[in-house]
Amino acid sequence: MSESEPQTGHEAGDELEGRSFTGQSVRRFEDRRILTGEAEYIHDVTPPGCLEMAIVRSVHAHANIVDVDTSAAEDHPDCELVLTIEDLQESYNPQPCGLEGYEEWSLADGKARFVGEPIAVVVAADRYLAEDMADLVNVEYETLDPVVDGMDARESDTLVHEDAGTNVADNERIAFGDPDGAFADADHVVEGTYEWGRVSGVPLETAGVVAQYDEDGDSFHIDCNIQLHTLVDDTVYETLGRPADRVELNVPADVGGSFGTKIAIHRYCNLAAMAAEQLGRPVKFVEDRIENLQGGDMHCSERTYEMRLACDDDGTMRGLDVWFVDDFGAWPHYPVNQVLKPLSVLTNSYAIDDVVYEYDLVLTNKTAQTAYRGFGVDPHQYALEMLVDDAARELDIDPTEFRRRNLVTPDQLPYRIPSGNIYDSGDYPGAMDRMDEILDENERCEGGLLDPETVEQRREEGFYRGTQTAVLIEPGVSGSDWTDRQRTDDETIQNRSREDVAELPEHLRAEVKPDGTVLAWLATDSSGQGHQTLVAQLLADELGLLPSDIEVDYLDSVEAPTEYGSAASRMAVMLSGASVGVGRQLRDALAELAADHWGVDREAVSYRDGRVERSGTDDSLSLAELAELDDEARTHVSYDYEHPATGFPEFDDALTHKYPVYPTAAYAVNAPIVEVDVETGEVEVLKFYTLRDCGTMLNPMIVEGQAHGGIAQGLGAALMEEFGYDQGSGQPQAITMFDYLLPSTKNMPDIEMEHTSHPSPFTETGAKGVGEGGMIDAPAAIACSINDALEPLGVTADKLPFTAHRARKRLREAEE
């Protein structure tokens, strides 16, 4: 098998009359400006008269702040401004984002709770000078013992927030079906403990903001690379104490990656905006990499799972019991989504009816979490697949066969899992079989990586090889109000009706320009996913134009309706649905305009290939001519594509109650071939086979690109990446890219990818979301392959990242 080559390239501007662009690997619009160095990322934005900001940060994990002496800085001629917590409390508000009862200011208030927490800001002419000024600020601390371990924090007397009286910010136990019965009746109960290290997206571009204040309108214009700028703008305008329409967040067209993480950069937006208001001049802040890794509010899940699986002798999975602790760090940012999203794939690809899901969300003296590609689903998939491997071993059944016996079958789809979410389409056993075939043909044969003779020989040399397949589901397209529902009390939830559910559609606008080309406006921000290209190719099909006839721009947070935007793999589904809808709307508007012009009935005209024609005549009007006729902006249309679950009664119950609804289930069967050097503990992925289904592939090149990137991040999480902390002092151990290791070309094997396609019956175009794929499925797959490789030695990858150090430790323990 070789990875499907992107189909013959279509340049966005190619003449391809009469052909469909949807489903083609149309080359991206975004590329040219990036390749020539003309792209404008937030780091490149510097308005005239702009000053720069630097931040004074806590050097302790936990300490009372006795005094912040700013006099030396303030006396210095190069210092433009110093802001401390007192200045903030005088004029602004705490920053919302998280659980009720935790009042977080943009600067530490009285106590520092993690290393790197901002304590003061200084502003000067440029960053070099601003850092000089920051050095002049003197902070006096009274250090406190830190709480460093998430499991210990539950019982610890040391509290991160004294007022809360506990370090457990939230916990819940949810039961589906009759788990007690299932566990009592089953022939076996298999238990396992699995740990997932703190990882994050670490986009190559750090956070940045340029804030400007307009005194006349008492309003702010804030350029920044925040993600979901129309959804999380409340974290900025509420902090600044202004109504939404006076705080304009504008995200540049070019953002250097986010992967979810940049939803939580509001602290920087707030501080730069406050400084800009105080000074009456633009203020810029660009986070440096050490700030980003150490205290940038951008770490993600750190979990310990204790799980149980109830099975019968014949290998039937009967019940699942999930319990975990998630260490959120100092503040509970975006907590509910993070711990509850796994409910949308609670039993992964297996048919299990009786399940318990329970968690403790704890606070410690570490950087607060944010979202990261997968939003908590990746650790769940990992832990569950580890448990399945352990159970197979205990039952003495081949792990692949054990999985196959429990898979949801094609005739059961759409399939409702116990927590209410519904998997739309697919063929899981078929995908498993196909992967088996691929491995047999390419690798389990003479000369292949898994040729039994080679495997045996390598083993004698101390290199253990293995691979394990599993079907991993990627829940796509979140969109309804389940975060709010989760925080609503049980009685209210009981009494809620379907009409109370707030939907989150996706908004798209389009207008015909005087030259007959079409300009579309996205309400969402992008960070490299190719949204502009996607909309152009779909709209071109709807309007019978070429993608090069479509231009795509972005709305800022004031212009755009408060929608949901780029999250949870929504965009392929939501933007394609919105493109079809807005295209239809525009065709109608143009036909009506032409009919009015000719003074005929609407039925007497029809839209075709970029023109409106009058039936029975040779009369026709081009888009440019129609634009000219249009004096009432009738060629400006907008459309909201409803969230796909809205139209399907199957989802009514889950939508009304408190569980997450993710109506698309893309999936992958992975077979990474790994080799473990038992001498050094080093794990190498020799090749990564993957078979994937995302329904309709709108742009195969972009789909594959997303999967490649996700798999690389998954490999990092499985083997290399981790924000470690010193257990005594709470000092972060990974604050440079020398310590937080990202996969490089040396770590990435060749990926062999094949696709199968079962279009979603729930979405307009049949597309399923794929933005989080790879990151969701690769860590579990790599861990299970390691389990297979080390089976003869009785070692499993029970803690990720399975670094060489950890592997050696496990191997040594096994020898003893």
Added chain:
Amino acid sequence: MSIEDTPHAEGRPTREISVTVNGEEVTREVEPRLKLSDFLRNECDLRGVRVGCEHGVCGACTVSLDGDTVKSCLLYAVQAEDLAVETVEGLAEDGQLHPIQEAFHEEHALQCGFCTSGFVMATKSLLEENPDPERDEIKEGLADNICRCTGYQNIYRAVDRAADKLSDDIEAVRTGADGEEGA
């Protein structure tokens, strides 16, 4: 804002340097601690020089300095005095993408693009040394650059495509020059 407009406090040291940047000589009065990456971005207005880590790991700031591939965040501007710097901005000619840029576009070897200029510059130096690299040599040659989006798969392909393209170009020049013989 340029360093020139900076209201320096009394006594802050500066030094005048001249650097040839993409063929043009630039003379500026700079602080000795000014990083070459910041000099290129802020003084020369070259946005293609990206800064992802400022400690020499990510490679986003990769440029060529007198023919050597360097990370501009690890040098001070004063160290480039009298030397020639080439950045990604110097590659495209007459609005035509350089074959390496073209190959990155064709193979979808960029997503967010923040790493891209660094990769393009690193690829250029790799192909100058080894016009027809094997997969392992590509991996070795680009190991100093990090991309967080593409998983590198399409970057490998882009390098292959660029190598083919460049060798075709050389071939075309050769047969063009030896026209008679070739015919």
